[in-house]
Amino acid sequence: ERSGWVVHAQADRIVGRAALAADLPAPLSDWTLLVVESRTDALAPARALSKRLLATMGLVLMLALGLATIGARRVVQPLSELTDAIRSLAHDADARQVPVRSDDELGRLAEAFNRMAGDLHQAQDDLVEAEKFAFVGELAAGVAHEIRTSLGVLRSSAQLLRQSLPADANAETAELADMLGAEVSRLGNVVDDLLTLHRRDPLRLEPTAVSEPILRAIDFVLPKAREKNVAVRFDPPAEEARVRCEPELVQQVVVNLLVNAIQAIDAGGHVEVGLLPPRDGFAGFHVSDDGPGIPPDLRERIFQPFVTARPGGVGLGLTFVKRVIHDHRGRIRLQPAPHGARFEVELLLAADEENEEA
Incomplete structure (x- = not known):
């Protein structure tokens, strides 16, 4: 175009x-x-x-x-x-935990809240325990002071009665006199335990290797263990943590746990003591046995006064143990075990150990 x-x-x-x-x-x-x-x-x-x-x-x-x-x-x-x-x-104070859903600021906030709630719950438990021990201690001290004098009179009377028996006295009479003296001594031990619960002296804390009070306690109970043909095993490691404690009191704790274990198991049984690795600022030990264990209905109350799984027991030994560990700001637990009983005790690490752990 x-x-x-x-x-x-x-x-x-x-x-x-x-x-x-x-x-x-x-x-x-x-x-x-x-x-x-x-x-x-x-x-x-x-x-x-x-x-x-x-x-x-x-x-x-x-x-x-x-x-x-x-x-x-x-x-x-x-x-x-x-x-x-x-x-x-x-x-x-027993409010539920907050789920931690992330690793960001919200997750860290939830973790901080859970720790705070746990600390608050623990503080409440500690307060209840302190009030309970204070009440029991006051009551125990009053009762103990009232009956200690009477027990002294009964002990002296039992000894005089046994000494005054003629050489040809009836065997049953002599046995009854010995039984009276033994029961008075047992009641005296109960009074001593009651007074121990009322103890108000400040703790004399010092850095102590965990095995030191354990070894002294084992030496103390070995005659009783051998008499019943019970083996007590403890292999202290070459290196171990040091904790802040009053060694004599911790030794009494170990003695109580060992005696309870020896009394609970049959001849030929075994008691094992082992150390717990340091964690969260604590280190400690466990005492385990292969006896019948603690009945399920007593597990939650086993540390309460006058609760015992042993026929004829008074039920103050574990209360004393709980009191001592509580005063040390430590932790004690009755752990599940396939056989027997297992008690775990944890005490605060000494300052130098805390620095090394960090």
Whole structure:
């Protein structure tokens, strides 16, 4: 087509509908190249691109809203759980723990709250224990002082009675006199235990290797163990932790646990003492035996005064043990064991040991 024959305004009539046209003069001639295309076909790629852009933007917006919702839920849910736990803690020290769902600030906040709740619960238990021991100690001291004088008179009378018996006295009479003296001595030991519960002297703490009071306690109970044919095993390691304690009191704790174990098991039984590795600022030991163990109905109350699993027992030995460890700010537990009983005692590490552990 020659230039000027068709103008752009005539493009619509060429294709019979709305159209777009473009012309380009041919070099070295008077001809012009004219390209005509309907608007629909010409703009189709642009419209398709617009639709894809709109769809992409919509998808991105939906994805952003979804991520925002998930993010908000991850923030709101832990905060809601923490708020509920704080409200519960205000009314009950046994409030539930907050789930730790992440390692970020919210997770660390939940961990801090759980530690605080645990410390509060432990402090409440310690306060209850302290009040319980204080009450028992006051009561025990009053009773002990009242009967100590009478026991002294009975002990002297029993000794005089036994000495005054003629050589040809009836064997049954002599046995009764000996039994009277033995029972008076046993009651005297009970009185001593009661007075020990009322002990108010400040602790004389010193850094002590864990095995030191254990070895002295084992030496003390070995004659009783051999008499009953019970083996006591303890292999102290070459290196061990040092704890802050009053060694004589801890020795009494070990003696009580060993005597209880020896009395509980049959001839030929075994008692084992072992050290516990340092952890969380504590180190300690365990005393285990292969006897009948503690009855299930007594396990929760075994440290309470006058609770005992041994026929004829008074039930003050473990109360004394609990009191001593409590005064040391330590921990004592009756652990589950497949056979027999296992008591674990933990005491605070000495300062130099704490630095090494850190």
